[in-house]
Amino acid sequence: MYSECSKKISFDTEKQAKNAATVAKHQHGSRLKVYKCTKCQLWHLSTDYGDQDDN
Numbered sequence: 579m580y581s582e583c584s585k586k587i588s589f590d591t592e593k594q595a596k597n598a599a600t601v602a603k604h605q606h607g608s609r610l611k612v613y614k615c616t617k618c619q620l621w622h623l624s625t626d627y628g629d630q631d632d633n
């Protein structure tokens with residue numbers, strides 16, 4: 579059991595996660611990154627863009 583993952587919204591598939599990210603973008607204008615968690619093997623959304631060229 580991973581407590582940090584239980585705090586997050588988890589998705590079984592990438593498609594579900596991307597759908598949720600799209601909804602969030604439309605509703606809140608927030609850009610969310612979809613990633614597969616290496617701990618729980620589920621998909622999470624993150625606002626943390628580690629990549630450059632984001633600002």
Ligand SMILES: [Zn+2]
Nearest residue numbers: 583615617618
């Ligand atoms: Zn996780």
